[in-house]
Amino acid sequence: MFTHKLFWKTITTFLLAACISLGNFVQISYAEDDLMEFSKKSGYPIKEGYRPKASIVIDADSGQILWEEQPDLSWNPASIGKVMTMYLAFEAMEQGKFNLDTTVKATEKDVSISQIYALSNNKISLGVDYPVRDLFSMVAVPSSNVATVMLANLVSDNDEAGFIHKMNEKAAELGMTNSTYYNSSGAQISAFGGLYQPEGIDPEGDNKSTARDLAILTYNLLKKYPDVLQFTNKPVVTTMADTPYEETFETYNYSLPGAKYGYEGVDGLKTGSSPTGGFNYIATAKKGETRLIEVVLGVGDWSDQEGEYERHLAGNAILDHAFSTYEYKKLLSKGLNTIDQKEIHLDKDFYGFVKKNSEPSFSLENGQLTLNSELGQVSPKISAQSVNYQESEKKAEKLPSSEVKKKQPLHTEVAKKSARNYVLSSILAGLGLLFLLFSKAFKKRNSDVSRRSRKTPTLTSRLLLTSGILLLLSAVGTLIFL
Structure with missing residues (x-):
């Protein structure tokens, strides 16, 4: 028995070595799970240098992960930090503290923040009452830092440090185990020139999170407050309509249908970019009854503003892969x-x-x-x-061992084993004949190139001939010995 097993192990090892020597006839493709490869097939090719540092896609209903790459990499999400501020504002409305029609009167501090060039992307006028619904639009679309601070102050009754603590408490409650917040907007406290100064909070601190944690946050946001999508699903929004303070903004979410890289089904949620965080993106997309949540972090470099667009090519490719791979x-x-x-x-x-x-x-x-x-x-x-x-209450009857033997007689097992041997023998014989044909083809090709090769077979043709003979012998041995 030992000699029999050794014989077949030796034959198997030799055949594997022969296959490797002949150029790896059997190859496995991993393109299905390679981001750079499937992005080309999706029609949204990712350029070298713009591959996301981290990404994840989950089912918005169950939280099941459909794609991930470095989901737990710690990263500065930049203005995506505003998503937690929006979450806490919706929670406060659920608790009855205010509603979408509640207004916030702009203060001198608010006006001054809106005039800081590095932070400004919308105007705020002194003494004007801004409805919460308009503040939400300003936060979600142009990513207004001043509107974010105004909304956070409304939630916390102007307790700026208390709001930051609330952000971190909510992150822990939701299971965002690798997230820390230092500000409400994604911009460092020091950038506000003393106009926004939560006591006891590091003014140089950058918010930190991961693709996984941001997916958890978005999952809970959509589950509890799906109305957030009304503020994120349009490529162009107008705030303070029909007033002297009306402004129109185009979205930075270029994956929204109607925008530069529109992808069918995308209806939110938030972008973010900064010198330390590069270009980041949370997307939600719905096709039929299926909604997915995607997070893409660290596309490109702040010094190259093309990353603002390239993050959407990467995001579209990953979304497309998830939709086409799963059902x-x-x-x-x-x-x-x-x-x-x-x-x-x-x-x-x-x-x-x-x-x-x-x-x-x-x-x-x-x-x-x-x-x-x-x-x-x-x-x-x-x-x-x-x-x-x-x-089921119905239990399978336990038969005595003698009865089992009657039910499954020995000759049945022998017949099954014999059938398997015939199949294996046929496969080996077929491969043997194929190798012999290859050997003949290689020999003929070389004889056409050089007269000398008519007398001296090439190494490849020898290997093919030897492998073919061994495979035929193995086929015979299968019938005789197994």
């Missing part, structure tokens, strides 16, 4: 199903995301059937797709 469908029907050789009864139809042309797998635990996913959940606080089940 949301019914995985199991309500009622009786067999999972892991157990008969179970599901309370309802079970839907989920799976890769196209693949079979889903499930886990059964504590009366919950859960979909197993390749990349898992974006946060342990967000449970995977699951459905309640009950085990």
